[in-house]
Amino acid sequence: MSTTQQIQTTSPIGRRTPRVDGSLKVTGEAQYTSDFHFPGMLYAVPVEATVANGRVLKLDTAAAEKMPGVRAIFHRENIGKIFRSVPEPGFEGICEERRPPFEDDVVRYYGQYLALAVADTFETAKAAADAVRVTYEKEKPNVATELQSDDDPEAVLATSEVILATFGPQNRLESERGDAKAAFADAPIKIDQTYVTPAETHNPIELHATTAMWESPNNLTLYDSTQGVVNLRSVLAQMFGLPEENVRVISKFLGSGFGGKLFPWTHCALAAAAARQLSKPVKLVLSRKMMFQAVGHRARTQQRVQLGAARDGKLVSLQHDYVYDRSMLDYHHEDCGEATAYQYSVPNLRVTFGRAKRNIGATADMRGPGAVPGLYATESAMNELAYELKIDPVKLRVINEPKIDEGLGLPFSSRHLLECFELGTEKFGWSTRTPEVGSMKRNGLTLGWGMAGCSWIAARFLAEASVQLRDDGTARVACATQDIGTGTYTILAQLASQKTGVPLDKVEVALGDTSLPPGPLSGGSMVTGSVAPAVFAAADNAIASLLNIAAMTPGSPFEKRPPTDLAFENGRVFVKVEGAARGVPFADLLRRLNLRVVNGNGRSETTFGNPRPKFSTRSFGCHFVEVTWQPEMARLRVSRVVTVMDGGRIVNPLAGRNQIEGAVVMGIGMALLEHTTYDPQNGAPINSSLADYVMAVNADHPPIEVYFLDFPDKKINEVGARGIGEIGLAGFAAAVTDAVHHATGVRVRELPIKIEDLLV
Amino acid sequence: MHTFEFIRPKDAKAAVATAARAKTAQQGADIRFLGGGTTLIDLMKLNVETPARLIDINRLPLDKIETTPDGGLKIGATVRNSDLAHHPKVQRDYAVLSQAIVSGASTQLRNMATTAGNLLQRTRCVYFRDTAMPCNKRQPGTGCSVITGSNRMLAILGTSEHCIATNPSDMCVAMAVLEATIHVQGPPTRGSRAIPIGDFHLLPGKTPERETVLEPGDLITHVTLPPPVAGSRQVYLKLRDRVSYEFALASAAVMITVAGGRVTRARVALGGVGTRPWRSPEAEAALVGQSVNQANIRKAAEAALRDAKPQSENAFKIELAKRSLTSALQMATA
Numbered sequence A: 001m002s003t004t005q006q007i008q009t010t011s012p013i014g015r016r017t018p019r020v021d022g023s024l025k026v027t028g029e030a031q032y033t034s035d036f037h038f039p040g041m042l043y044a045v046p047v048e049a050t051v052a053n054g055r056v057l058k059l060d061t062a063a064a065e066k067m068p069g070v071r072a073i074f075h076r077e078n079i080g081k082i083f084r085s086v087p088e089p090g091f092e093g094i095c096e097e098r099r100p101p102f103e104d105d106v107v108r109y110y111g112q113y114l115a116l117a118v119a120d121t122f123e124t125a126k127a128a129a130d131a132v133r134v135t136y137e138k139e140k141p142n143v144a145t146e147l148q149s150d151d152d153p154e155a156v157l158a159t160s161e162v163i164l165a166t167f168g169p170q171n172r173l174e175s176e177r178g179d180a181k182a183a184f185a186d187a188p189i190k191i192d193q194t195y196v197t198p199a200e201t202h203n204p205i206e207l208h209a210t211t212a213m214w215e216s217p218n219n220l221t222l223y224d225s226t227q228g229v230v231n232l233r234s235v236l237a238q239m240f241g242l243p244e245e246n247v248r249v250i251s252k253f254l255g256s257g258f259g260g261k262l263f264p265w266t267h268c269a270l271a272a273a274a275a276r277q278l279s280k281p282v283k284l285v286l287s288r289k290m291m292f293q294a295v296g297h298r299a300r301t302q303q304r305v306q307l308g309a310a311r312d313g314k315l316v317s318l319q320h321d322y323v324y325d326r327s328m329l330d331y332h333h334e335d336c337g338e339a340t341a342y343q344y345s346v347p348n349l350r351v352t353f354g355r356a357k358r359n360i361g362a363t364a365d366m367r368g369p370g371a372v373p374g375l376y377a378t379e380s381a382m383n384e385l386a387y388e389l390k391i392d393p394v395k396l397r398v399i400n401e402p403k404i405d406e407g408l409g410l411p412f413s414s415r416h417l418l419e420c421f422e423l424g425t426e427k428f429g430w431s432t433r434t435p436e437v438g439s440m441k442r443n444g445l446t447l448g449w450g451m452a453g454c455s456w457i458a459a460r461f462l463a464e465a466s467v468q469l470r471d472d473g474t475a476r477v478a479c480a481t482q483d484i485g486t487g488t489y490t491i492l493a494q495l496a497s498q499k500t501g502v503p504l505d506k507v508e509v510a511l512g513d514t515s516l517p518p519g520p521l522s523g524g525s526m527v528t529g530s531v532a533p534a535v536f537a538a539a540d541n542a543i544a545s546l547l548n549i550a551a552m553t554p555g556s557p558f559e560k561r562p563p564t565d566l567a568f569e570n571g572r573v574f575v576k577v578e579g580a581a582r583g584v585p586f587a588d589l590l591r592r593l594n595l596r597v598v599n600g601n602g603r604s605e606t607t608f609g610n611p612r613p614k615f616s617t618r619s620f621g622c623h624f625v626e627v628t629w630q631p632e633m634a635r636l637r638v639s640r641v642v643t644v645m646d647g648g649r650i651v652n653p654l655a656g657r658n659q660i661e662g663a664v665v666m667g668i669g670m671a672l673l674e675h676t677t678y679d680p681q682n683g684a685p686i687n688s689s690l691a692d693y694v695m696a697v698n699a700d701h702p703p704i705e706v707y708f709l710d711f712p713d714k715k716i717n718e719v720g721a722r723g724i725g726e727i728g729l730a731g732f733a734a735a736v737t738d739a740v741h742h743a744t745g746v747r748v749r750e751l752p753i754k755i756e757d758l759l760v
Numbered sequence B: 001m002h003t004f005e006f007i008r009p010k011d012a013k014a015a016v017a018t019a020a021r022a023k024t025a026q027q028g029a030d031i032r033f034l035g036g037g038t039t040l041i042d043l044m045k046l047n048v049e050t051p052a053r054l055i056d057i058n059r060l061p062l063d064k065i066e067t068t069p070d071g072g073l074k075i076g077a078t079v080r081n082s083d084l085a086h087h088p089k090v091q092r093d094y095a096v097l098s099q100a101i102v103s104g105a106s107t108q109l110r111n112m113a114t115t116a117g118n119l120l121q122r123t124r125c126v127y128f129r130d131t132a133m134p135c136n137k138r139q140p141g142t143g144c145s146v147i148t149g150s151n152r153m154l155a156i157l158g159t160s161e162h163c164i165a166t167n168p169s170d171m172c173v174a175m176a177v178l179e180a181t182i183h184v185q186g187p188p189t190r191g192s193r194a195i196p197i198g199d200f201h202l203l204p205g206k207t208p209e210r211e212t213v214l215e216p217g218d219l220i221t222h223v224t225l226p227p228p229v230a231g232s233r234q235v236y237l238k239l240r241d242r243v244s245y246e247f248a249l250a251s252a253a254v255m256i257t258v259a260g261g262r263v264t265r266a267r268v269a270l271g272g273v274g275t276r277p278w279r280s281p282e283a284e285a286a287l288v289g290q291s292v293n294q295a296n297i298r299k300a301a302e303a304a305l306r307d308a309k310p311q312s313e314n315a316f317k318i319e320l321a322k323r324s325l326t327s328a329l330q331m332a333t334a
């Protein structure tokens, strides 16, 4: 394979490494948040609003309060003070639903928490919550699926208004170059279509769980199923008016999150407030139904894409105008235009967005936020253009491959999308595709082949880490990031092993606790790239310290040599000129000097949101998809997938493949199954169970081939690793819809593709 | 979930006597038999069912599959769906039943679910399952939320203006073509009865809360199947959004005998589209005596769906049901 740069490796980085925490998980020893129990612990169950728009007139708690075993029914009057939080420097203090729970008596979405029952057992708390009677003044909720921006985008654009979003201000004119409208008007070939993606709900199997306890009136500890312990700490410290160091957040193992656990939700504050009021630990685990209500979901989007092209396929104009919905109070920005400005070379481009308020819970990041719905739309439009032009869709993309990021006007740190296409085409056998609809058959089934490209941001968050070398030959690496199931424990062990020469099974990894050096959110596919330099720096510092000690401590075999004469490799300290073979294992050295440990700390700065970057850093990839179609029984199946990823250096190919496969399966769900439906009458997310919210299951999982190009991106970090947690989902649905068109002749522009769309 | 009393009766008679004190055997029953619990406990957690007493029948001797003297099959009320589906005689002689059961739910659920429980499983209408919503089936007279709501999954056959809830069972659709008989032991006043499956489930009409002919105390003890029909071929075909673990959008059970190129006997039922397991005498009549070809099969499917009444989101189910039936018939006659 000429296009694949094979990195032969004997080092821990790049080696297929089974999870270091795998046995803990399969034996049930791994402690997930709801597995923690504490003496005297009480259980809390929220009372959920059963209207989506209105006001609470009366909250009758009398019956519930009388139940034996009930400790309290908390509501607006007795929950105590809960403050508002704001974003803080360093990407902290972030959450989507800013309104502190119970702040007023207005109901803005179905499932909003109105009260909290706390009891000795979960069952009693649930019965008590059910016994609270709420009287409402109801108004008709607005959950309309047709999205029109609440304001006129063009009017706003004229004033170049900047709007507030969760991560900071956003420009309504997201990107512009040339004169897209004029170029579109003059273009010989035009595509002008609107694509719709539905609300989708994160459905990690582990429910959101929180246990709060106050060690003293000023010290809060929270066990929480969070993708960001450090950020949760900063939000809670603000909400309870505490110094940050008085709040400790612990999250040892997560049953995944998909972004739903990225930022804190109001139940965390409720558990903490209840624990404060009762001076007891309080545990709160959401129900599956609640997972659809007050803990975020992917916004619905409606995206108009206008492409203008020359007859040879060269793009002359690209306009991407999108609207998404959001809750009544919140600021989540679904950045569908994230990838639009740099994916293709096009001289005239314009990206704008609008927003529509609805009586729904806060929208939030979900795997590949923004770019996933965005690329579905733009890649679909590219496929439609290819069909219109009778050009192969791969070729159309090659024709429009940019030399630089034309949005930022910067070179890419590393972009190998063309090699992705080349390898994917070869592995899939794309060259045998005949473009006519319904023209390909196998075993009596009609085949459809489709493809799409994809990309995802690559950046680093601020990260600190510590590395410790110990006299028994083991090492410890610590960072307050967390493993949401993606394999972060293993990655940290690999990174530390690489530098210290300590074998993987002798590296202890400590994560998921704010008492450790602050680490990044498990979001944006940025953990690996962010922690790598911090761990390396920490290891370097530990080694430097070791060499100093070796040179300076009486009794050391290296005493009186300048530290600069010494070196460290594969766990041994040696004199440079004598070579590693004559070195001393660091454990021997520490024991001789009666030292238990040497420590090193490391830090790497953030590059996320850097106002003056030198490079455009992104990951790229492509998907090739085959579907089978049996019109006689309206049966459509995804039957084969080839995915190629240019995600920088892959630190653990096993876990990496696992991420891409998982994303592809989620992509099948996005294309064919997943959608959250709001009841038009009372605004409830009505399919709020795992039986009714249909996601891909094992039987939907076709053979999936995953290839990594493995080009290290040294502009990102010394390892060359970008992230791969999200990109596998991007573009996938567009490849499916094109395959479906190829098989059936039907262009579906609203996801998911349903059986009824194809029954023509 | 409300507090309830859990009773383990010593025999069927005691179970019936306790249950006979219930006000109703239908929606709102204050006393319920407990089979596998996969429907009942689920609905109790949602407060849709709030019985004060549960009578656990799992230890009664109702868990056998036996051949009847006439060569048919007797299936105990507590026989697990998995055991029934994988029974060699069922796989051989009543293949449609085996196929229907394994197409439903998941292995774990089928391992728990019982024959009687499956006959009595409740609709999956999401409005029925949410006590915050008006629902005539759950709370008679409150109105129907789904006719004006999200009704893609709901029924197109046998609906009324009060209720359009689908009967979700796959097993029952197969039992309809097999012409199963449900055996019930009631209190002394009523005694034991044998109810043909076609008479067992009721249409919603004005009383959607009444789903079957069962009265307080009626315990299903077993189900019998007539002797296998020599030379018949059977197929269950289920169509749905995902490959597995989902209720039917439309399904078809067929049992057909062909001699000399002509259909001599046909039994046809549809699932996922009716307010009860939907036997189609219309399709059967259209098939019998006709030669087997595409046109005649399509005619039978047209006949089966002639009276279908779609809702705002599920008109497609008419065509889908037709395709499931034609495909099933084609597979059975190929």
Ligand SMILES: Cc1cc2nc3c(=O)[nH]c(=O)nc-3n(C[C@H](O)[C@H](O)[C@H](O)COP(=O)(O)OP(=O)(O)OC[C@H]3O[C@@H](n4cnc5c(N)ncnc54)[C@H](O)[C@@H]3O)c2cc1C
Residues within 6 Å of the ligand: A691, B032, B033, B034, B035, B036, B037, B038, B039, B040, B041, B042, B057, B077, B081, B103, B104, B105, B106, B109, B112, B113, B114, B115, B116, B117, B118, B119, B120, B121, B168, B169, B170, B171, B218, B219, B220, B221, B245, B246, B247, B248
């Ligand atoms: C997630 C999920 C997916 C599912 N998917 C499917 C599917 O695809 N297809 C399908 O067909 N089904 C499906 N099911 C439904 C499943 O088949 C039923 O829940 C099951 O068959 C019920 O049997 P049970 O023994 O558990 O009933 P139970 O819950 O024990 O009882 C159900 C009812 O029957 C009554 N009852 C039980 N035994 C007797 C008796 N002997 N006499 C009188 N009354 C009795 C009970 O009182 C109760 O009212 C699914 C269920 C779930 C939860």
